[in-house]
Amino acid sequence: MAIKTINPYNNKEIKSFEEFSVETVEKKIAQADKTYQKWKTVAIKERAELLMKVAALYRKRKEELARLITLEMGKLIAQSEAEVEMCASVYEYYAKNAADFLEDKPIEIKDGKAFVRYTPIGIILAVEPWNYPYNQVARVAAPNIMAGNVIMVKHASNVPQCAAAIEEIFREAGAEDGIYTNLFLSSSRIAKLAEDPRIVGLSLTGSEKAGASLAEAAGKNLKKSVLELGGSDPFIILEDADIEKAVKSAVKGRFGNMGQACTSSKRIIAVGKIADEFLEKFKEKITGLKVGDPMERETEVGPLSSEDAAQKIEKQVNDTVKSGAKVVLGGKRIDREGAFYEPTILTDIKPGMVAYHEEIFGPVASFYKVxxxxxxxxxxxxxxxxxxxxVFSENIERAVEVASQIETGMIFINEHVASRPDLPFGGTKRSGYGRELSELGIEEFVNKKLIRISNK
Structure with a gap:
């Protein structure tokens, strides 16, 4: 099976890669396992030096790397450049902080001494998505490499050049073969890989279906897994909110990356008398955005990641409207070549409708007045x-109280949800389990070993 780059701006094939054979994958696992036996003994300072070189190379090659993102999945070029910077900051964050995170944690006991020591466990297999092709990988690679593990990555099939570039950067930084390994594979082969005893942990960012499949494979083989799945994030505007701030944040939160983010502000919930004012100003901000080539800096609306993605959103919106929802803005494909869809606002959405229950992974805001x-x-x-x-409110105490009642893994007050290295990232319910980033991210795939010293 060929793994292809198809430019969503014009739906033309650019480049293809052959899927790895069973024999090639076996050689790569064997190399990763061999390298792990050495890497786990390397001093944290030396591991940090490698990641600092990786971060520097991302910044040095920012323009080239950003263009690959835009070419393969259509992200606006300025946003692609921002992703490269964010990716570099994740590697730097763990290079600078992992030593402190991995220090022995003493336990106070009355008789003798005890402490928890963090030790690496082996090869971690990561299955990563196309929407943030560098940053999503950094979030699992950086903490685990600093912890002494090694990483194998099955990246999304529509960003193969980005996938290859990540491995190339590690090699250029001086990483020994096997510390970071790219795997050109189809998703159907992940369950078989999970059976390999040399692979000890599995991490996935992706859809519910993919997450359930990986969790099943991990559970069957008694292996730890971390899942970061879909989201339908609520964006609540209370009646005492700063409307201008809320509108500005909602536009970025819903339409950044063309709405293709798990933490995109998908459900806009406005309370009482401010709802109509918010909706009108929200609509004004979105109306008339410039559609065009995502490589051009003046473009404000680019394509979705693929033609399939555009067709799926078109069906979700059409089915919702047929059920009685109203289109305030947009609501259809843009009449031009490529995987384009109009920035859209839907209202009058009720239980039972597609938009009420499903994640719409694109530029469609569901607006609710309560x-x-x-x-x-x-x-x-x-x-x-x-x-x-x-949650948006000028009364922070009230906002925190509301936030505490929302059933999610993360709540941001007076800003849209954003990923940053020093904040834990993850969800609950069908959005997955486990955490990435911050100190919590480095604790997922380590052995938290108790060492007890008796005083008897």
């Missing part, structure tokens, strides 16, 4: 997802 805070909380929690969310 009578009070209690109703806003109930609506926010009426979802199978539980990744992130936002």
């Amino acid at each position: 009578k009070d805070e209690k109703e806003a909380i109930a609506l926010a929690n009426d979802s199978t997802f539980g990744l992130g969310g936002s």
Whole structure:
């Protein structure tokens, strides 16, 4: 099976790669296992030096790397450049902080001494998505390499050049073969890989279906897994919110990366008398955005990641509208070559409709007007997802109280959900389990070994 780069701006094939054979994969696993036996003994300072070189190379090659993102999945070029910078910051963060995170943790006991020591466990297999092709990989690679593990990555099939570039950067930074390994594979082969005893942990960022499949494979083989799956994040605007700030944040939160983010602000929930004002200003900000080539800096609306993605969103919106929802803005494909879809706002969405229950992974905002805070909380929690969310209010104490009642892994107050190295990232319910980033991210795939010293 060929793994292809298809430019979503014009749906033309650019380049293809052959899927690895069974024999090639076996050689790569064997090399990773051999390298792990050495890497786990390397001093943290030396591991940090490698990641600092990786970060420097991302910045040195930023323009080239950003263009690959835009070419393969259509992200606006300025946003692609910002992703490269964010990726570099993740490697730097763990290079600078992992030593402190991995220090022995003493346990206070009355008789003798005890402490927890963090030790590496082996090869971690990561299955990563196309929407942030460098940064998503960095979030699992950086902490685990610093912890003394080694990484094998099955990247999304539509970003093979980005996938190859990551491995190339590690090699250029001086990493021994096997510390970071790219695997050109189809998703159907992951379950078989999970059976290999040399692979000890599995991490996936992707869809519910993919997550359930990986979790099944991990569970069957008694292996730890971390899942970061879909989201339908609520974005709550209370009646005492700063409307201008909320509108600005909602536009970025919903339409950044063309809405193709797990933590995108997908459900806009406005309380009482401010709802109509918010909706009008929200619509004004989105109307008339410039559509065009994502490589051009003046473009504000680019393509989705693929033609399949555009067709799926078109069907989800059409099915929702047929059920009685209203289109305030957009609602259809843009009449031009490529995987384009109009920035869209839907209202009058009710339980039973597609947009009420499904994640719409694109530039479609679902807008809800509710009578009070209690109703806003109930609506926010009426979802199978539980990744992130936002609450806007000038009363911070009130906002925190509302946030504490939202069933998600993350809540941001007076800003949309964003990923940063020093904050833990992850969800609950059908949005997955485990955490990436921060100190919590480096604790997922280590042996938390108790060492007890008797005083008897």
